[in-house]
Amino acid sequence: MYKKNKYTVRSNKQIANLVYEMVLEGDTSYITKPGQFINIEIDKFYLRRPISICTYDESTITIIYKVVGEGTEVLSNLKEGTILDILTGLGNGFDTRRSKERPLLIGGGVGTPPMYGLCKALIKEGKKPVVVLGFNSKSDVFYEKEFKDLGVEVYISTVDGSYGTKGFVTDIIRTLNGYDFYYTCGPMNMLKAVYELIETSGELSLEERMGCGIGACMGCTINTKNGPRRVCYNGPVFKKEELVW
Amino acid sequence: MVDLSVTLSNVKLDNPIIPASGTFGYGMEFKDFYDINILGSFSMKGTTKEERFGNPTPRIAECTAGLINSVGLQNPGIDFVVEKQFPLMKKYFNKPIIANISGFSIDEYKYCAEKVDKEEQVGIIEINISCPNVHNGGMSFGTEAKSAMEVTKAVKSVTTKPVYMKLTPNVTNIVDIAKACEDGGADGISMINTLLGMRIDLKTRKPIIANKMGGFSGPAIFPVALRMVYQVYEAVKIPIIGMGGISTAKDVIEMMLAGATAVEVGSANLKNPYVCKEIIEALPSEMEKYKIDSLKEIIGKAH
Numbered sequence: 001m002y003k004k005n006k007y008t009v010r011s012n013k014q015i016a017n018l019v020y021e022m023v024l025e026g027d028t029s030y031i032t033k034p035g036q037f038i039n040i041e042i043d044k045f046y047l048r049r050p051i052s053i054c055t056y057d058e059s060t061i062t063i064i065y066k067v068v069g070e071g072t073e074v075l076s077n078l079k080e081g082t083i084l085d086i087l088t089g090l091g092n093g094f095d096t097r098r099s100k101e102r103p104l105l106i107g108g109g110v111g112t113p114p115m116y117g118l119c120k121a122l123i124k125e126g127k128k129p130v131v132v133l134g135f136n137s138k139s140d141v142f143y144e145k146e147f148k149d150l151g152v153e154v155y156i157s158t159v160d161g162s163y164g165t166k167g168f169v170t171d172i173i174r175t176l177n178g179y180d181f182y183y184t185c186g187p188m189n190m191l192k193a194v195y196e197l198i199e200t201s202g203e204l205s206l207e208e209r210m211g212c213g214i215g216a217c218m219g220c221t222i223n224t225k226n227g228p229r230r231v232c233y234n235g236p237v238f239k240k241e242e243l244v245w
Numbered sequence: 246m247v248d249l250s251v252t253l254s255n256v257k258l259d260n261p262i263i264p265a266s267g268t269f270g271y272g273m274e275f276k277d278f279y280d281i282n283i284l285g286s287f288s289m290k291g292t293t294k295e296e297r298f299g300n301p302t303p304r305i306a307e308c309t310a311g312l313i314n315s316v317g318l319q320n321p322g323i324d325f326v327v328e329k330q331f332p333l334m335k336k337y338f339n340k341p342i343i344a345n346i347s348g349f350s351i352d353e354y355k356y357c358a359e360k361v362d363k364e365e366q367v368g369i370i371e372i373n374i375s376c377p378n379v380h381n382g383g384m385s386f387g388t389e390a391k392s393a394m395e396v397t398k399a400v401k402s403v404t405t406k407p408v409y410m411k412l413t414p415n416v417t418n419i420v421d422i423a424k425a426c427e428d429g430g431a432d433g434i435s436m437i438n439t440l441l442g443m444r445i446d447l448k449t450r451k452p453i454i455a456n457k458m459g460g461f462s463g464p465a466i467f468p469v470a471l472r473m474v475y476q477v478y479e480a481v482k483i484p485i486i487g488m489g490g491i492s493t494a495k496d497v498i499e500m501m502l503a504g505a506t507a508v509e510v511g512s513a514n515l516k517n518p519y520v521c522k523e524i525i526e527a528l529p530s531e532m533e534k535y536k537i538d539s540l541k542e543i544i545g546k547a548h
C-alpha cells in the first residue's frame with residue numbers, strides 16, 4: 001500500500017564520491033519491509049525518481065543516492081528544510097523469514113543502501129548477517145563504519161584494489177562459507193555473477209526504468225519463470241528461483 | 246450546485262473524468278488509495294485477443310513535460326480479462342467501464358469486441374486503431390481512412406454497445422480518419438493516442454527505449470490534442486472523448502470548450518496517482534470561477 005505525502009529534507013550530505021545521504025522527515029507508516037523504495041518528485045522533472053529506503057524510523061527515512069544525471073544532481077543541491085512530494089510504501093521488499101542464522105548480504109555500489117536496513121531487521125530477529133560490499137575505488141566506499149557499528153562481519157572489495165580486497169564481491173564470497181541464504185542489490189552484472197556463483201537460495205533486488213512506480217503503466221515489466229512481473233509492484237525483490245537471465 | 250454530469254451516447258457519467266487506457270491498469274492499483282467510484286468511468290488497459298508480454302525494457306523515457314512509452318500492449322489476453330478481471334472489477338467499481346481493445350487483424354478486433362459487448366459492466370467499447378495491421382505490411386489501421394472505416398464496420402457488426410474509435414495523431418489529416426469512422430457507424434471518437442517520439446542517451450549515444458521509438462504523452466502534447474479535438478468537432482456529429490496531456494481541472498474545461506463531451510486523463514496518473522480525484526474535487530470551484538453552471542453547456546463553445 002502506497003501513500004503520497006510531503007517530506008522535509010532534514011539533512012543532505014555527501015558521504016562518498018558523487019554519493020549523498022539524505023534524511024527526510026514525515027509519515028513512515030506505509031513502509032513495511034526493508035528493500036522497499038520511495039518515488040520522489042523533483043521540481044521541473046516529469047517523472048519521479050525511485051530510490052531505495054536505506055533505513056527508517058517512526059518519523060524519518062534515510063536514503064543514499066548517487067548523482068548520475070540531472071534529477072539526482074538537483075537532489076544533491078537541495079537544502080535542509082526543502083519540502084518534497086514523495087510516494088512511500090512502494091515495492092515488496094525482502095522477506096527476512098526466508099533466511100536462518102547466517103544470511104549473506106551483498107551490496108554493490110548504490111545497491112548497498114537497502115542492505116543496511118535489511119541488516120538491522122535481521123539482527124533484530126537474532127540473526128548474524130555477513131556483509132559483503134563491492135565498490136569501484138576507495139573514494140566510492142561508504143557505510144563501512146555504519147555496518148560495523150551494528151556488530152556484523154563486513155568485507156569490502158574494490159575493483160582497482162585501492163581499498164579492501166582487489167576485485168569483485170564474488171572474489172570475497174568464494175572465500176566465505178557457512179551462510180544459509182543471500183540477499184543482494186546492485187548493478188545487473190554483479191547480480192548475475194552472484195546468481196551464478198552462489199548455490200543457496202536468495203533474493204535479488206532489481207532495477208528498471210519506471211513510469212509510475214505503483215504498478216499501473218507496465219513500464220517496468222521483466223519476464224520471470226512465473227510470467228511477466230512488474231519490478232515496481234511484484235518486485236523490486238525477486239526470488240532467485242523465479243528469475244530468467 | 247454546479248452540474249458535472251455528461252452523457253456519452255446512452256451512458257450517463259457523474260462527471261467527465263475518465264482515467265485513460267494504459268495508465269490505470271484494470272483499476273486494481275488505485276482502488277485502495279481512493280474511492281475510484283467517484284470517477285466518471287475508467288478505460289481499462291488495452292486488451293488483445295492473445296496474451297502479450299509487450300516490448301523489451303527500457304520501455305520508458307522521460308521528456309520535458311511528458312514521457313515516451315513503448316509498453317507494447319502488455320496484457321493477459323481478452324479471455325483472461327473477461328473471466329478473471331471483470332468479476333473482480335465488479336466488486337470494486339460499480340459504474341460502467343470503458344473496454345479498450347486492440348487488434349492486429351480485423352478478426353482480432355471482432356473477437357475482442359464481441360466478448361466485451363456481452364459484459365454487463367461495459368458501458369462503451371473503445372477501439373484502439375493505432376496498432377499495426379499484420380495483414381497490411383504492419384501499417385497502422387488508424388493511419389488510413391479506408392482501414393479505419395473497415396475496423397469500425399467490422400466491430401459494429403458484432404456489437405450492440407456504443408463503439409468509440411480511438412484515433413492516432415500520427416497522420417496527415419485526422420479529420421479524414423474521424424469522418425471515415427463516423428461513416429463506418431462509430432458512435433463516438435476517442436482522441437488522441439500518443440505521438441511517435443524518441444530520446445537518445447548522450448552517454449551511450451543510443452536510443453533510451455529498447456524499441457528505439459515510442460508513444461509521447463503528457464502535458465507537452467496538450468495543445469496538439471486540443472487542436473485536433475477542435476478540428477474533429479467541426480467535422481463530425483458524434484461525441485468526442487478528448488485526451489492528451491490533461492492534468493488539471495482547467496485543462497478539462499479547455500478540452501470541453503474545444504468540443505470534448507468527456508475527457509481521459511492518462512500520464513498524469515503516473516506522476517500523481519490521486520490526480521483524477523484532485524481534478525474532480527477542483528472542478529466545481531474552477532467552474533464557478535469561469536461562471537459555468539453545467540459542464541454539458543460548454544461542450545464545443547469555443548467554436
Ligand SMILES: Cc1cc2nc3c(=O)[nH]c(=O)nc-3n(C[C@H](O)[C@H](O)[C@H](O)COP(=O)(O)OP(=O)(O)OC[C@H]3O[C@@H](n4cnc5c(N)ncnc54)[C@H](O)[C@@H]3O)c2cc1C
Nearest residue numbers: 049050051052064065066068069070071072110208209307
Ligand atoms: C527500485 C529502485 C531503487 C533504486 N534505488 C536507488 C538507490 O537507493 N540509490 C541510487 O543512487 N539509485 C537508486 N536507483 C536508481 C535511481 O532511480 C536512478 O539513478 C535515478 O532515477 C537517476 O535519475 P537522474 O535524473 O539523475 O538520471 P537521468 O538519467 O537524467 O534520468 C532520466 C530518467 O531515467 C531514469 N533512470 C535513470 N537511471 C535509472 C536507473 N538506474 N534505474 C531506474 N531509472 C533510471 C530516471 O528515473 C529518469 O526517469 C533505484 C532505482 C530503482 C528502480
Ligand SMILES: Cc1cc2nc3c(=O)[nH]c(=O)nc-3n(C[C@H](O)[C@H](O)[C@H](O)COP(=O)(O)O)c2cc1C
Nearest residue numbers: 265266267291314373437438462463489490511512
Ligand atoms: C504507459 C502508457 C500506456 C498506454 N497504453 C494504452 C493502451 O493500452 N491503449 C490505448 O488505447 N492507449 C494507451 N495509451 C495512450 C493513452 O490512453 C492516451 O491516449 C495518451 O497517453 C494521451 O493522453 P495523456 O497525455 O493524458 O497521457 C497509453 C499511454 C501510456 C502513457
Ligand code: FES
Nearest residue numbers: 211212213218232
Ligand atoms: S513503473 Fe509503472 S508499472 Fe512499474
